[in-house]
Amino acid sequence: MTAPTGTNGTKKAKMSTYFRGVKAEMKKVIWPGKKELINYTGVVIMISAIIAIVVWVLDLLIHGVLRFII
Numbered sequence: 001m002t003a004p005t006g007t008n009g010t011k012k013a014k015m016s017t018y019f020r021g022v023k024a025e026m027k028k029v030i031w032p033g034k035k036e037l038i039n040y041t042g043v044v045i046m047i048s049a050i051i052a053i054v055v056w057v058l059d060l061l062i063h064g065v066l067r068f069i070i
Contacts, residue, residue, distance in 0.1 A: 032040065
């Protein structure tokens, strides 16, 4: 089955419209400043560390229970 004729022009128009929309949306983005970025990065690292410790403790507990059972 062949593609209908004239679809190449509409694809270009759709892509052009898409990228114009992307450009317009990127102008609306409020980028964080250096201080905010450092604070947010610190929060992400701390939460990741806390979750890693919780998972590690749970792993130790499950391992201990399974060793007791087996």
